[in-house]
Amino acid sequence: MKHLISLKDWSAQEILEVLDLADKVKANPQTYRKALKQKTLVMIFEKPSLRTRLSFEIGMTQLGGHAIHYDMSTSPMGGGKETIEDSIKVISRMCNIVMARLFHHEDILKMAEYATIPVINALTDEGHPCQILADLQTIREKKGEFKGLKLAYLGDGYNNVTHSLMQGCTKLGMHISVGSPEEQMPAVEVTEDCMRFAQESGSELVVTDDAVEAIKEADIVYTDSWMSYHIPKTEEAARIKLFTPYQVNAELMKHAKPDAIFMNCLPALRGAEQTAEVIDGPQSVVFDEAENRLHAQKAVMLTLCGAV
Numbered sequence: 174m175k176h177l178i179s180l181k182d183w184s185a186q187e188i189l190e191v192l193d194l195a196d197k198v199k200a201n202p203q204t205y206r207k208a209l210k211q212k213t214l215v216m217i218f219e220k221p222s223l224r225t226r227l228s229f230e231i232g233m234t235q236l237g238g239h240a241i242h243y244d245m246s247t248s249p250m251g252g253g254k255e256t257i258e259d260s261i262k263v264i265s266r267m268c269n270i271v272m273a274r275l276f277h278h279e280d281i282l283k284m285a286e287y288a289t290i291p292v293i294n295a296l297t298d299e300g301h302p303c304q305i306l307a308d309l310q311t312i313r314e315k316k317g318e319f320k321g322l323k324l325a326y327l328g329d330g331y332n333n334v335t336h337s338l339m340q341g342c343t344k345l346g347m348h349i350s351v352g353s354p355e356e357q358m359p360a361v362e363v364t365e366d367c368m369r370f371a372q373e374s375g376s377e378l379v380v381t382d383d384a385v386e387a388i389k390e391a392d393i394v395y396t397d398s399w400m401s402y403h404i405p406k407t408e409e410a411a412r413i414k415l416f417t418p419y420q421v422n423a424e425l426m427k428h429a430k431p432d433a434i435f436m437n438c439l440p441a442l443r444g445a446e447q448t449a450e451v452i453d454g455p456q457s458v459v460f461d462e463a464e465n466r467l468h469a470q471k472a473v474m475l476t477l478c479g480a481v
């Protein structure tokens with residue numbers, strides 16, 4: 174396991190091993206305080222971030238290593254003065270591990286191809302695997318086991334977080350139901366892969382434009398921004414109209430199980446993808462989810478660096 178580009182590349186066993194390590198790191202952080210001593214992580218950002226930047230940088234500090242924040246907009250790579258291939262070859266000569274948050278998924282694939290150090294996808298337009306590892310850690314903390322649980326995702330189906338959730342759930346045997354308008358269904362190739370993973374793990378993947386059907390009897394209700402970082406502001410009005418029937422509000426939550434938890438990877442907009450009463454209510458676990466980014470990514474870095 175050299176890179177973390179997409180959860181589709183990881184086996185259920187590999188995902189579970191990282192999650193087990195994430196729990197250990199969370200319970201006993203001191204045990205790992207020198208595990209990545211003298212190692213350097215480069216963090217390449219082409220899009221904004223709060224959680225991803227903090228969790229990777231703090232994670233590296235807590236593991237005894239060092240992190241460098243590298244802003245694409247002020248770099249030769251971002252300015253078109255240097256190719257991704259050359260940039261990642263140079264980074265590989267000096268650093269031990271790299272994470273990148275990029276627009277185009279092909280760019281992270283290219284990085285992984287030319288890097289001689291582990292590459293972590295910290296979000297592309299297509300996937301957000303780090304987020305989903307933290308989400309899975311949170312789900313197991315709150316619900317115990319994965320098998321047999323139903324996660325309902327409501328809102329933008331053609332979305333990085335949705336795609337990675339579909340991969341993570343179907344790999345681990347969780348049922349997942351995506352409620353999304355016809356125009357914004359998940360990518361066909363992701364759905365096809367996940368149908369296969371679901372068959373292998375004995376779970377069910379449902380994609381529907383019916384919000385009530387999607388959320389019915391769910392153990393976990395998940396939503397994400399209607400205006401992802403790469404969506405132009407000009408599309409906002411049309412997207413609000415399109416996604417409003419999928420807003421997670423108290424009325425829709427009534428169709429989930431009474432003990433369902435509510436998740437959002439954040440950043441969140443109250444009054445858009447969910448109402449304030451849901452995200453600020455007793456079923457919400459969004460800040461546990463955010464904190465687990467730190468523990469889960471420390472586990473990912475330890476694993477990819479061969480430090481465990």
Ligand code: CP
Pocket residue numbers: 221222223224225226296304438439440
């Ligand atoms: N959830 C997440 O990745 O948040 P940031 O965009 O703040 O990193």
Ligand code: NVA
Pocket residue numbers: 296332333334397398400401402403438439440
């Ligand atoms: N789908 C969102 C996730 C943010 C963490 C985006 O791409 O902006």
